[in-house]
Amino acid sequence: MTCGLTPATCLCASLPRLRFATPLVIVQHNREQHKPTNTGRLFARVVESAALIRYGFRGEPFVPGPLADPSISWRLLFPRKGGPVLETPAPGTGFVILDGTWSQASRMARRVPIVADLECVALPPGPPSIWKVRTQRDERGMSTFEAATRALELTEGAEAVAPLREAFARVTGRMMFLKGRRPTLDVL
Numbered sequence: 001m002t003c004g005l006t007p008a009t010c011l012c013a014s015l016p017r018l019r020f021a022t023p024l025v026i027v028q029h030n031r032e033q034h035k036p037t038n039t040g041r042l043f044a045r046v047v048e049s050a051a052l053i054r055y056g057f058r059g060e061p062f063v064p065g066p067l068a069d070p071s072i073s074w075r076l077l078f079p080r081k082g083g084p085v086l087e088t089p090a091p092g093t094g095f096v097i098l099d100g101t102w103s104q105a106s107r108m109a110r111r112v113p114i115v116a117d118l119e120c121v122a123l124p125p126g127p128p129s130i131w132k133v134r135t136q137r138d139e140r141g142m143s144t145f146e147a148a149t150r151a152l153e154l155t156e157g158a159e160a161v162a163p164l165r166e167a168f169a170r171v172t173g174r175m176m177f178l179k180g181r182r183p184t185l186d187v188l
Helices: 039-046 102-111 144-156 158-178
Strands: 024-029 050-055 073-077 093-099 119-121
Touching (some): 024 039, 024 102, 039 144
């Protein structure tokens, strides 16, 4: 897995490798696999305790992996209308984050085996997304990396996720530079 940047701007060698106690699973839509702007893959690259599960790959059955573990109380981070907002997660809670566009994630929330049966929770309001590389239809929208980081912040604390935020800001700044939206490679 790589950072998605060009060889000349690559940050892979300087990205942290972190481990958290909170179980996290990213379910990646098949169309996201090779996109350089895919932040779910980047998150799994940085957080070695996060599992990346593929969904919708032709000829490949969905393998739920850690989602089949009954000792973990999985919650799907997906803002369903009328659904609860995540406050302070109970010990033993794990999070499933859908990695795709909004429409892909919406379909995945209804169709992916095991995932479709999970309780959906929304993240509490927070700072706006810094990921301006891909267009958001909703100002509350955020990247997979940001959603996973915010969930971890609720369980592990702001100090624990600070290296994630810093790494993501660096990747975002470089990606914006490559897209011609920033004059330098500097961090946001």
